[in-house]
Every structure is written in C-alpha cells, then in structure tokens.
Amino acid sequence: MRIILAPMEGLVDAPIRETLTKVGGIDRCVTEFIRVTHGMLPPRIFYKYAPELHQDCATEVGTPVAVQLLGSDPEQMGRHGLKAAELGATQVDINFGCPAKTVNKHKGGCVLMREPELMHEITAAVRKAVPAEIPVTAKMRLGYDDRSMGVACGQALEAAGASEIVIHARSKVDGYKPPAYWEEIARVREAVKAHVIANGEVWTVEDYWRCRKVSGCEDVMIGRGLIARPDLAAQIKASQRGDTFTPMTWLEAVALVREYAAALQTRLEDRYVTGRIKQWLNFLRQGFAEAEYLWPQARKIREVAPMLACLEQSLPSGALKEQAA
Helix, strand or coil, X not given: CCEEECCCCCCCCHHHHHHHHHHCCCCEEECCCEECCCCCCCXXXXXXXXXXXXXXXXXXXXXXXXXXXXXXXXXXXXXXXXXXXXXXXXXXXXXECCCCHHHHHCCCHHHHHHCHHHHHHHHHHHHHHCCCCCCEEEEECCECCCCCCHHHHHHHHHHHCCCEEEEECCECCCCCCCCCCHHHHHHHHHHCCCEEEEECCCCCHHHHHHHHHHHCCCCEEECHXXXXXXXXXXXXXXXXXXXXXXXXXXXXXXXXXXXXXXXXXXXXXXXXXXXXXXXXXXXXXXCCHHHHHHHHHHCCCCCHHHHHHHHHHXXXXXXXXXXXX
8 A cells, every 4th residue: 555645736845745755654756747838848847846856756765756747748748758757757647637727728637638539649658758667657537527537538548558547536627625536436446457546535544544445446645634634644554554643743743844944945935935834834724723723823924934933832932942852
C-alpha cells in the first residue's frame, strides 16, 4: 500500500512537500502541473516546479517526486515529457483532472475527458517520447459534465501506455463537494489492467480504509486531508501495523508552518508567503480547533512576521523554544 501526496496547484509546492514528507508516511509526491502550450519551456521552468530534479527527483528524506505536465498538444506534451526525463524525472505524470475554469477554457485538465481519443493521443505521444524505463502515468476525474466517462477515459489511457491512473472520485461539475464516488473508481479499476489509485475525500484514517474497501484500490492519493492533518499518512501506516499513534499536537503543527514559511521566504516575496501560510492555516482548521479559533484574526494579516506571531500567541509562553531545545 502506498500513500501519495496529491498535486494541489498553488499550494503543494516543493517547500510543503519537504515539510510533509519529513513527518512520515508519504510514499510519493507529484508536482504542481507544468503548463505546456506551444513553445518549448526552458529548464528553469522545470526546476521552478520540481527543484527536486537537482536531487534525484526526491525530497530530502528520499520520497520520490513525479513531474506533472498539463496540456492538449500531443507533440508538445511529448517533447516536454522527454525534456523532463532528460532533466532527471523518474516519473512523468499527465494532468487530466484539473477542474479550474481558466485551465479548462484553454483546453487543459479535466475538459479533455470529453475527448478520450485526444487523451489517448496525448498519453501515447508522451509514452513514445519518454525512455521506456521511466513510468508515464496520468491523473483524471470520473468525467467532466457527469461521471459517465470514467471507464472510457481509463481505457484510453491504458491503451496509450499509462502504467498508473489516479482517479479523483468526482466529475468536474461535482467540484470538491462531498461525497466522493469511490464506487465509480471500482468500475474503472475492473475495466482496465493498469494500476488504479483512488483519490478524493480522505480526511481521516477511517475514510482511508473505507475508500480502499469501496474502490478496491490498494494505493490512495490524499490532498486536502494531508494538508489539514500533516501526520495523517503516518497515522494510516500505524493503523496498518496495529500500532497506537499519538496525533500531532498544535505545537508541532505550528512548528511545521514556521519551517514552511522559512523555506518559502527563500523563494517568494513576503506577500506571497503570507498567502500560502493562510491557505495552509485554512485547511488546518479541519484538523485543529486552535486553527479555527485563530482564523478570523489570521485571515486579515498581510505580512509574514505578524502572521507567525499570531500563530505563536495560541501557544504556551516559550513552547516553541522548549520544543527546539
């Protein structure tokens, strides 16, 4: 069984991948998508989204990272798949699941699920261009307008050479609204021989085991649930072993956010750093009552130092220093 950290555009960047994989339990990550259009992107763009290319395409603790591409031009996608491999990618993933209006408007992401033939053409082009020893994989939803296209699109990806297919258990129209239709993932899994990975609405250990039972998938990709509970993957692995597990404390969560902020400050302007911290804090409200309490105040803050000070105000005096010691 593997737990994979989902590629959440605008949030799951390299610093958060580093931070979360250090907590433990995550077996693989996927980058935010690299948008492929008409011209060949320079190496610096690949390194921007996947700095792990400089270190054997893995995080500091050795967790593998797949490089994800998004686009609709088969030839360009093939060229960029090859470039990713030449730069050190150990897995090339194709995004057919992004539901964002801007992306779909420009014929990228989930809108391509209206055209299984084009999905096949794109995937086949990438598979042909990328060296045989490097897996080409794909992520999709159950459809665009409804959930009726899952089997057809899954079969198209398999026929094109995708070795793994991650399926988010909703259509584009479903968005991110509960429930997740894990039973529909099972229909696709039964219709293809490619390895299928379940994704969607896994927030707790209990959700994880229900997802596996209903979908029939051994591997699960988790996005928002791991952002809300950074130790969720470790909790799941402990439950598999039958071990007791003490959930992460708010003090430990704040220490992670501080580590993340420090890493971001080496890459981004402070105003963008504050925005990313807010995004994470918003998700932490699902897992920590303290984050919910802080949110009304924190959401108004625009600078990094006041934001970190706000987080520390929720802790006992000197708690972070004691933890560091």
